[in-house]
Amino acid sequence: MGPFLETLIGGLMTGMLYSLVALGFVLIFKASGVFNFAQGAMVLFAALTMARFAQWIPQWTGLSDKLLVNLLAFGVAMIVMIGVAWLIERLVLGKLVNQEGITLLMATLGITYFLDGFGQTLFGSDIYKIDVGLPKDPIFLFEQTFQGGVLINQEDLAAAAIAAALVALLAAFFQYTSTGRALRAVADDHQAAQSIGIPLSRIWVIVWSVAGFVALVAGIIWGSKLGVQFSLSLVALKALPVVILGGLTSVPGAIVGGLIIGVGEKLSEVFIGPYFGGGIEIWFAYVLALVFLLVRPQGLFGEKIIDRV
């Protein structure tokens, strides 16, 4: 029982992070119909900015209070991500309004490689550390219930709590503020949204900024776990099956999809892996996504596409 629970919880934690990245995809796709391949590059770029400024700020100013430095670095990284959002709207997407989906996808592919490269030009290509003071020590739970108890990483626990809080915050923002309402309106119908005076370009900057914010949080969590390096950008590839599973247009779908894939790949690795010889974790998510494409192409929570003939 112990090992099973440990695997399950470990999977949930990883899944939460997949969800965060997938959330960025879904936000942008809903509001602008753009499949943003660059979400992973944004995670990397945001994490790099955060990591480097957390290093530079004490050097430049002599500040030594870690919390303050981290907060400042976070603020700088957020401003940078808003700048990135604004530039992307100005220079790329704003010029491509009403183009085919494939054109937009190619544009985001371009943005991906630019951000990957430009981030390393600016900030260097070493492995950097982000230390926001997440607790590192593992703890044992349920030691009385069964033998050996369950081993849990405190860092994972904190990360999951942050991710959950972020999702709740975003949901509230979308549901209860007038800007959130405008975002949902644009997601539902561009034409109608324009006719009631919602400025599309401003909305897109906001959406990309929110996606940048999500990327930043995801980047910090991954970065403090594994270090900030180029491979962070590849996290996005794990988020692709998540959005296919959950549905490209559904925020709850991104969360549930992330959890399912996180848990699924860990459990299959540990319990089915031995019969196959391991390595399931690498392809599990993609096979699951493939099955979903065959059986339920709109995903778990996506809108069913009905063509009227």
Next chain:
Amino acid sequence: MTTKKIGEVILDVNNISLSFGGVKALSDISFNVREHEIRAIIGPNGAGKSSMLNCINGVYQPQQGSINFRGQTFSQMNSRQVAELGFARTFQNLALFKGMNVIDNLMSGRNLKMKTNLFQQALYLGAARREENEHRAFVEHIIDFLEIQAYRKTPVGRLPYGLQKRVDLGRALAMEPQVLLLDEPMAGMNVEEKQDMCRFVLDVNDEFGTTIVLIEHDMGVVMDISDRVVVLDYGKKIGDGTPDEVRSNEDVIKAYLGTTH
């Protein structure tokens, strides 16, 4: 019944021509709209009625001609800028925000009237909350007016067609427009729903003094409620005047009833 006074010309459409590739959708159309009047644009299928409305609304940019509204001339504007001038519209094929409930749909119509910024809203500061409440009160007033109290919290995608049309009108009204553009508000409705919609259009015109430009297919309805009528056929204007004048116009009769050659 009506005590309204029809005022000056506020909207002047001059020599509008619009083509899509080789297809001439509109050629050299001119007409005007007076304050507080109900102005109808009618014509057979494919006459260019919706194209005309889309030009006024900024969805299409006409190749020639200009539109003058209260002294401001424009021909190259997008929908948002036109909305800022005080135009609101409804859509022939409903374009509601289907996933949102009735209140949110109408509240989104208040977008241009909202003044608080993103950060005030995100932190849910007093100003943002106060503003939200004020606009909510206005929206409730429209909900009462359109008699859709029972559906406040229903996602509009689940409402029957006739009610969705009403919500579409409600969203436009929430903008407090000076000119309301209605694209076939009664299309696809049964007799009873049509009567309801007619009543609402007349009441809007009467109570709020809103100027209304309306496209309609159904001759009967139009003749009953409009003050003046423009008739289009194959992208050309073939008649303009009061319902009685239009009814006795030879060209209009030909266009609608066909003619023997």
